[in-house]
Amino acid sequence: MSTDLTNTFKQVNHSVTKVDARQLALGRNSYVADFVPNNALIVKMLWSPHPHARIKSIDVSKAEKMPGVKAVLWHGNVPRIPHCTAGQGFPEPSPYDTFMFDTKVRFVGDRVAAVAAETAEQAEAALAEIQVEYELLQPVFTIDEAMAEGAPIIHDEDDAYVPIPIPYEPKKNLVARVSAEAGDFEKGMQEADFTFDDTYETPYAQHTPIEPYTASATLDSAGRIVITTSTQVPFHSRRIVAQTLGVPVQKIRVIKPRIGGGFGSKQEVLLDDIVAMFALRTGRTVFWQFTREENFRTGRTRHPIRVRVRAGVKKDGTLTAIGLDCWNNTGAYGGHGLTVVSCCGSKVLPLYHCDNIHFDGKVFYTNLPVGGAYRGFGATQAYFGMESTIDKMAEAIGMDPLDFRRRNHIQVGESHPIFAALGEGKEGVPMAIGSCALDDCLDKGNAEIGWQNRTDWRGKTGRFRRGMGMGIFMQGSSIPHIDMGGASIKINEDGSFNLLCGATDLGTGSDTVMAQIAAEELCTTADKMIVYSSDTDMTPFDVGAYASSTTYLSGEAARKAAADAKRQILKTGAEMLGLPVEDVHCEDAHVWNADGSRKVSYGDIACYALYQKNQYQIIGTGSHFTEKAPPPFAAHFAEIEVDTWTGLIKILKYVSTIDCGTAINPLLCEGQTEGGTLNGISYALTEQYLFRNGCMMNASFADYHIFSMRDKPPLKTIICPSYEDTGPFGAKSVSEICINGPAPVLANAIYNATGARLYEFPFTPEKVLAAIRAVQQND
């Protein structure tokens, strides 16, 4: 059925041109900063230089009198309202442990006081005149320190709380705990012929979109606060700003223009409350853009996670037990802590057949930068341990790692107990796999990389040694029964449509994908869609761009809205043709009679409905929530060359296959996969946070290296379609899964080249060389 359907698609499954590509390629005003008037006040923040301290006193009186200064905000002159900066479902499965300003600072880069002034220099000069007296407290830098008996308590305030009943013990620095069991894990371990117990560590890393965090706010003529912000979650921003300022949602409008990348970092409300408060206090337009240093130090990061994998396998390749214990360092605040660690289990464990499962996730506060949502969201961290262990198992039983994975991965029609056991702040949803092209991914990746040429590391000699590695992955598509997306669509006189989406295009191409989906449903072309996203005054609600939900969830909302409009178009078209509605159909932007001899165009139908007879607005609305989170699947392969004298790794070829259901826009799907894969490679090989007393010391692209065009190895993306019946025109998600691959795949390739097994990354030459030398000494 699926193949027949995809053959009939005229708009989806085609690489139509991205709707905003032209304006962006020309550099036309598109992003938040491009719309800020020259006379806007500039915000600068005084950040904590200490990882853990109590603010004994602040004196802002001198700063307030400095030239150009219009307002100063600090804990003494703003409401103290506990909230969470993470844009998530509401009420959030995260602690309300954050205040606009607090009497305590909990990491280097925490807020102390803010100035709004006529110029950046004036704001900075005023910051220098703010007198702060700190009482330094003992900092906590590791999860071991955080959980130690008598550890300093990072959140000792008595007004922090969790808004839903989830475990939260701030006195123990414990942000959250979540566990799940299936079968009998210990029995499974006993039944195994080989057992494994290894601990893997993943590092701090950052999304580093090229557009830093940016926001502006102004008061409109009626006194409402209009926030224009670089966000993935405009509706969450509106709600969180209202909560934090103590004003009604009604008083706030949030506009999302084009966004210069997010990758999860902008699923967080880090600036919007401040610009809104300054706009209220000054009546002026206010602008705040993070510097790159601020983006690194105060912006959100990927949670470092310690992943202990315990697993058992029989000689015949049967997995008898898999256990993951994931200890998550969420830094100074707890947003996304529980949900990220939940996804360590829920997006990883169901990939393999195994009856005996153990999962335990714990999340700890430390006095380090704050973890947040980052593409892959916990799955990335856990897959490093999981897919390294799968390779170790395959070697132990003497099976090819590709064959071992093929034998054990989940298939269409199968379920897994973890789907029901692990949700986000509550139980999950039982789900059977409706689509899976993982075997196709394995076949095509195998052929592309030349897997048959892989040989055992023990036969390799010489300075430069080549190796191959692989891994398989899944993610989800939306959060069932939590996420919601809405869209509306109305017709214009020329047969064009305004498609208003709550869904948030942050550079992903989702506006284009929505246009294609709506056009397919409406039997017109995507270029007839004027897409507008997102604006809390203008567009329907959508939770925002995260959890791999946009195509699958918001796309279905757009399809439903289009179907609603189509019903009205058919009704009016039938009226114009003088036929019963059952006797007409839509095709090529016209309504036709049955034999195709008579037709009316959508433009004529719009004019008729708007001006001529029985007038009404043809407007469709749709909203959608999901019953399941169908996983996309991927198999990744790499061939590398290791310089055994230096430990330097050169990637000769990297292959990313992807089953995203129907690729609504194959070119954009490839682009998503290439970008996420290279981000993952950069994360695996070079990216790291270097700290001195809690202060991130390498806060620039000169010292925190993300891959450049020169660094890019040959990347090959292969789309392996399946058809997901519950998604719009068969689609699942595409964007997150690809970042899960490189760390374990490269670890497996390093092992295959040298016999050195690495348990933490980035795989810097120093680490790789030390591991190679350890192997050589054991020989």
Add this chain to the structure above:
Amino acid sequence: MTPTSATVSFTLNGEPQTFFTTPNEKLLDLLRREGYRGAKFGCGQGTCGACTVLLDGRAVYACLLFSMQAEGREVRTIESVGTLDKPSEFQQELIDGGAVQCGYCIPGMVMSATALMEAEDHYNDEIVREYMDGNLCRCTGYEKIWAALRRVLDRREAAPSASR
């Protein structure tokens, strides 16, 4: 004492212009203040390339240059390249090739590529990487940007030099 205001004169996109500035104002800030907002702020450290403009034909980081360093020189910005009706050849390849994701890096990429095409006659991969290495992109993995640029460069190399 440092004067608080000054003027700077340079040719901007072919037009001689004089602007008020301050001695410590960066060229990027002047350009954006004057409405040339195609160059973006990405790092302020001369590392990401989102602010790339041409100074006497060379690609430079406008976030590092003081505005007064442009005195008497020729500055070109993305606003001088292509129109909505007729994007430049490279811009059109980027659009058609799915190479524009968030787009924040793209104006800088276009300016670096312009410098490359004007300065060099031959475009082997190593030279192209040399020119483009200072423009970071986090969305695309560079694959489609590279392919789009390569298509343009291959056509130019194939064409007789007179038509360049």
